[in-house]
Amino acid sequence: MERGKPDIEEHEGVRFLRLLGLDHLADTEVVAGGNTIEVRNFLDVCGDHARPVLLGLETMDPADPRFEPTKEALRGLISQYVGIEQGT
Amino acid sequence: MLTSEAAPPRAMPDRVSGETLHGVENIGHQQSPVDIEAISYTRVDGTVEVASSPEDAMRRCPVLGKMSVEQANVLLELASIGQEKIDAQKKPKEEFKQKPEEHKETKKPIVEQVIKEDTKTIAQSEVKETVTVTTKSLHEEMIQPQSELDKTIDAHSAKIATEPKVARVTSSDEAIQAQKLVDSPYIEQQVRDKLAGRQNIKDESSDKATNISLRIPPIEEIVITNRLDRQPTAPDAPRAEIVIDNRIMDTTVASKETTEENQEEPFLATSQDSLDDDTFIFTDTELAQEMPELFIAERDWDITDPAILPPFDPVAETLDASESIDLLPEQVAIDAETTELFEQLLAMSVEADEETTSTFVKLVGEQSEAQVPKEVTVEVTSDVNVFADFLDIQPESEETIDIETIVTNANEQPLEETFAQLIELLEGGSFDSTDVMSAIKDFSKAFAYSNREHSTEREELLVTPAITQKLLDLLRAIGYENPQEALLGLISRHDLEFLVQAMRYLAQLANPDNQHEFLRSNPVSHTFKYVIEPAATRLGRSILLLIKQQNLAYE
Numbered sequence: 001m002e003r004g005k006p007d008i009e010e011h012e013g014v015r016f017l018r019l020l021g022l023d024h025l026a027d028t029e030v031v032a033g034g035n036t037i038e039v040r041n042f043l044d045v046c047g048d049h050a051r052p053v054l055l056g057l058e059t060m061d062p063a064d065p066r067f068e069p070t071k072e073a074l075r076g077l078i079s080q081y082v083g084i085e086q087g088t
Numbered sequence: 089m090l091t092s093e094a095a096p097p098r099a100m101p102d103r104v105s106g107e108t109l110h111g112v113e114n115i116g117h118q119q120s121p122v123d124i125e126a127i128s129y130t131r132v133d134g135t136v137e138v139a140s141s142p143e144d145a146m147r148r149c150p151v152l153g154k155m156s157v158e159q160a161n162v163l164l165e166l167a168s169i170g171q172e173k174i175d176a177q178k179k180p181k182e183e184f185k186q187k188p189e190e191h192k193e194t195k196k197p198i199v200e201q202v203i204k205e206d207t208k209t210i211a212q213s214e215v216k217e218t219v220t221v222t223t224k225s226l227h228e229e230m231i232q233p234q235s236e237l238d239k240t241i242d243a244h245s246a247k248i249a250t251e252p253k254v255a256r257v258t259s260s261d262e263a264i265q266a267q268k269l270v271d272s273p274y275i276e277q278q279v280r281d282k283l284a285g286r287q288n289i290k291d292e293s294s295d296k297a298t299n300i301s302l303r304i305p306p307i308e309e310i311v312i313t314n315r316l317d318r319q320p321t322a323p324d325a326p327r328a329e330i331v332i333d334n335r336i337m338d339t340t341v342a343s344k345e346t347t348e349e350n351q352e353e354p355f356l357a358t359s360q361d362s363l364d365d366d367t368f369i370f371t372d373t374e375l376a377q378e379m380p381e382l383f384i385a386e387r388d389w390d391i392t393d394p395a396i397l398p399p400f401d402p403v404a405e406t407l408d409a410s411e412s413i414d415l416l417p418e419q420v421a422i423d424a425e426t427t428e429l430f431e432q433l434l435a436m437s438v439e440a441d442e443e444t445t446s447t448f449v450k451l452v453g454e455q456s457e458a459q460v461p462k463e464v465t466v467e468v469t470s471d472v473n474v475f476a477d478f479l480d481i482q483p484e485s486e487e488t489i490d491i492e493t494i495v496t497n498a499n500e501q502p503l504e505e506t507f508a509q510l511i512e513l514l515e516g517g518s519f520d521s522t523d524v525m526s527a528i529k530d531f532s533k534a535f536a537y538s539n540r541e542h543s544t545e546r547e548e549l550l551v552t553p554a555i556t557q558k559l560l561d562l563l564r565a566i567g568y569e570n571p572q573e574a575l576l577g578l579i580s581r582h583d584l585e586f587l588v589q590a591m592r593y594l595a596q597l598a599n600p601d602n603q604h605e606f607l608r609s610n611p612v613s614h615t616f617k618y619v620i621e622p623a624a625t626r627l628g629r630s631i632l633l634l635i636k637q638q639n640l641a642y643e
Contacts, residue, residue, distance in 0.1 A: 051170065051174065052166075052167040052168075052169075052170030052171040052173075052174060053163055053166050053167045053170055054170065055166075055169070055170030055171075055173050055174065056165065056166025056167055056168070056169035056170035056173075057166050057170075058170075059169055059170070059173065060166060060169075066162045069159060069162070070159065070162045070163060070166060073155060073159055073163065074163075077151060
């Protein structure tokens with residue numbers, strides 16, 4: 001981030017997708033909950049449940065040995081939720 | 089923290105649902121693995137589920153059920169941490185909603201300060217976190233005193249709301265305000281002197297002033313007349329008295345206007361009344377009904393009653409004893425025929441109005457036609473019935489008027505014009521004719537003796553036959569061969585008041601002591617009523633007596 005522009009906030013969904021390594025799927029449209037949404041807006045559907053866990057992961061030290069396993073578990077859950085095959 | 093063994097594998101749901109995550113959160117917050125055997129928890133969709141153990145609840149969760157216990161515990165721990173952050177963010181946001189402007193004012197400087205202090209590259213998330221926490225702490229500091237202030241205000245508001253909304257006036261205020269009513273020692277003394285014994289003020293004088301103000305009926309007007317005696321410069325002149333009205337009234341506009349009017353027009357009266365004390369005139373009608381004794385009694389003189397005579401006046405002492413003796417006997421020297429005629433006039437005067445005067449003139453005219461020689465005619469009454477107005481409309485003569493001219497032209501001009509010329513001459517000063525001047529002074533003495541003024545509100549006229557006799561002597565002195573005819577002509581052309589005003593003019597001007605003040609004042613009574621009062625009947629009686637004498641002379 002450039003200095004002098006700290007107040008420009010990144011989209012919350014995109015931030016979590018980047019945390020999970022799925023930010024390249026942010027603009028992909030999927031059908032979730034009967035509605036067509038972009039993946040970046042997945043929090044609109046399951047945000048009440050996923051946001052605390054993702055925030056906890058965001059504050060977790062990446063050096064923590066539990067970080068990567070948890071990250072992978074959440075990545076699998078979100079990928080399944082939005083219908084994206086893991087690794088794509 | 090869950091410590092049980094790994095949950096048995098379950099069929100994974102097709103999609104991860106929020107309900108499962110919420111269920112996990114509930115389990116994480118509620119359960120205590122030590123002493124809870126059966127766990128009841130509510131899912132997001134509102135359904136209540138019961139698990140026999142935390143492991144059972146986890147196995148039922150579509151998300152956590154496929155995870156190992158260790159991994160599920162990590163998720164629960166992260167969810168707990170994240171939930172705390174969300175709660176921490178929500179709280180400042182709610183406070184910022186209440187104080188949005190204050191938050192904006194403090195946020196930007198804090199961010200700039202953090203950036204300045206950190207010379208290295210700062211991650212965006214770190215900056216946001218710092219800003220959030222700092223803002224929160226500062227906002228809490230700002231909110232705290234405000235809350236205390238609000239509490240204080242609420243406490244005072246509650247206290248005020250419980251107090252009765254009644255304007256309180258202490259008894260001391262009432263006393264002070266009432267004291268102002270009688271604040272003047274002079275007024276207070278006068279009121280006490282006048283009302284003591286009649287209204288029981290003396291018995292309650294020790295009470296508060298409030299009681300006094302309540303007991304006294306609403307007085308609209310209090311008139312205090314200070315009479316200052318003035319010694320006449322001429323030893324033989326009637327004593328003149330300057331009457332000054334000091335009116336003390338309430339704050340009503342009408343009373344103020346009356347006060348100003350009276351102050352602008354102080355009246356001067358030649359009165360032989362010498363009142364020892366001040367005269368109070370209460371114009372309040374209610375007070376007049378309750379305490380009629382406070383008001384000046386109407387004088388209803390009856391000349392046939394010798395017991396009722398004008399009150400003793402010290403001025404009479406200044407007159408020569410022989411003159412006083414000369415004046416009095418004429419008042420009772422009335423024959424029966426004249427008395428009968430005047431009783432008829434007096435009965436007619438009950439309907440006292442303008443009609444009465446015209447009737448009087450008409451009656452005089454009838455009597456004149458029947459008894460007076462033909463050459464005495466009753467002329468049409470003049471429109472100018474105020475002597476002062478008559479003087480104003482008199483043309484200024486180019487020739488200098490002297491007493492000889494007046495005497496020469498007396499029989500050829502109306503009496504009012506002769507009066508006007510004589511007055512003009514008197515205003516210029518005294519003149520040489522000793523006979524005329526003596527006659528004028530004699531008339532002035534007689535007029536001053538018989539006339540008295542009690543107030544500006546009502547003029548009581550007391551004209552005696554002695555005045556008439558002195559007036560006739562004066563007319564003869566200025567050249568009238570038949571003064572009775574001249575008097576009748578004047579009354580027929582104008583009215584009785586006109587003659588009285590002319591006589592008063594002459595009487596005032598003849599007195600050198602009050603001539604100056606008289607000329608500045610307005611000697612015309614504005615409230616003269618066309619009422620034939622006993623005093624007026626005396627004048628008419630005198631005139632008709634003269635007519636009768638004249639007729640007898642012709643016969």
